[in-house]
Amino acid sequence: MDDSTVNYQKSNISDNNFEQCIKCTICTVYCPVTPVNPDFPGPKQAGPDGERYRLKKPFFYDEALKYCLNCKRCEVVCPSNVKIGDIIQSARIKYSKKSPGLRDRMLANTDFMGNMATLVAPVVNATLGLKPVKKIMDATLGIDAHRTFPSYASEKFTTWFKKEARLNQSRYPRQVAYFHGCYVNYNYPQLGKDLVTVMNAVGYGIKLLEDEKCCGVAKISNRLIDEAKRDGKINLEQIRRAVLEENLTVIGTSSTCTFTIRDEYPHLLDLDNADVRDEVMLATRFLYNLIDSGKAKLVFRDDYKKRVAYHTPCHMEKLGWTIYSTSLLKMIPGLDYVPLESNCCGIAGTYGFKKENYNYSQDIGRPLFNQILGEHVDLVATDCETCKWQIEMSTGMPVANPISIIADALDIEATRRANSVNLK
Incomplete structure (x- = not known):
């Protein structure tokens, strides 16, 4: 031969x-x-x-x-x-022979953009909402003028955690590590705070990964593979330290971040995660397993009353973990649970921000939007932050992560007592 x-x-x-x-x-x-x-x-x-x-x-x-x-x-x-x-x-x-342009690099570099935007969040949020600015971005960058940007927080989640929560976490006898992701850190720290509240109530302290980077999903979709692989290596180093050296489970509140770390790292970035993959999971799965095994209890307020529809994110469906989030929601006595048909919302991260994709994005999501509006719910629940942005923009309905809904409905002190949380 x-x-x-x-x-x-x-x-x-x-x-x-x-x-x-x-x-x-x-x-x-x-x-x-x-x-x-x-x-x-x-x-x-x-x-x-x-x-x-x-x-x-x-x-x-x-x-x-x-x-x-x-x-x-x-x-x-x-x-x-x-x-x-x-x-x-x-x-x-x-x-593909088309190199990522300035727009793609801006949308993909969530850590860089987030760090810059949070420094002057009120100015950035106000500017991005102006119609003339949207038209300029549409004409020059190809970011569709109809797209609404998520707001940036004035204080990052990591900053709040170091100032307000970190010292208290060591008082809990059991610990988990938290991969918070870009959305929690730069856009919506409240979700991270809600996770701390819930996990503390059942007797678990939260530990952050020391040098967490973006999970890489935006870089992968925009073909910035070298940068995604670099960040993925750093994340895996931190995850290995938590799992293999400290014997901690790593939990997340984003279905997409969790899916990317577990499944996209080996398949698309050639990063072997076999030694830690099974210890990376969604917070709802971890919490449900605690309750199902009798290791934790949740006690809810009597006055919590809401009609809530749950949207299954596409990556959540691929993980096969919808049952954990929906089962937790159904445990809340005052929650009227409404299941939604399986439909993609259409945003797919940065995909729906691009001018050439915007109309397709909205057409894909329209059956979901129509169903949500037809159910007359108070709130939509989902485990994906970009699904949240898309649904809120396209329906006007508020959207929350199941962890935030649980935190809102929880009787904190009764839950602490039920789990006999004795602080060190």
Whole structure:
């Protein structure tokens, strides 16, 4: 066998399992992009079918793959467990010749933008809400003028935690580590505060990772792979220290951050996390398991009365963990629980901010928006921060993480007593 034959065979090897595709097209039926965007070839053609051609000749790559949300809904329904979304994202990373522009870098560098914005949050929030500013960003950066930006906080969650909470956490006999993510740190510290409240009430102290970086999902979707891999390595170092050296479980309040660390790191960034993956989980899963095993109890206020609909984020559906969040919500006696049909909200992180994607984003989410408005609820619950932004902007309804709803409904002192929380 000569060298040319060997090189040809190597070029026709894929890191993904596209060979397992049985061409049933159920992925295409379940794809939220295909019905609204005729330019997107669909997950079957873009994924396993396209991979067969791309391995032979890279010029078969289609830039229309940029319209994929990476929502993983195709993978949820695939009967052969083909990593369709990973195939598409890997192809974009490997073959696309379009370099990320200024807009993409701004949207993806959440730590840099967050650190800058929180220093002058009132000015930034007011400026980003001005119509002339939105029109300028639309014309110059390609950030759609219709998109509403999430507000920045004047004080980062990490700053509050160091000043107000850190010293008290060591008083609790049991501990967990918390991957707070960019949203909690820069946009909505209250969610992090609510987690501290709930976990303290059941007898757990919170420890932050020492040098946490963005999970990398925005950088991955904008093809800033070197930067995403750099941040991922740092995060894994911190997670390993917490899990392997301190024997702590690492919990998060974002379904997307948790999914990225557990599943995207090895599949898209080639970062091996097998030694710690099972100890990285959503806070609702950790809390539910405590209650289900009899290790914790929640006691709720008698006066809490709300009608709440739960939206399952796409990455939450891929994780298979919706049951934990919804079960916790159903434990609240005064909560009238309303399940929503499985629909993508359409924002997909930075995807829905881009001018070329905005209309598709809204069309994808419209069935969800209409259902929410038709249910006449007081509140929508979801475990994804970008789903929260999309639903609030598109329906006008308030949206909260299940942890925040639990914190609001909880009788703190009664819960402490029920869990016999004795501080050191």
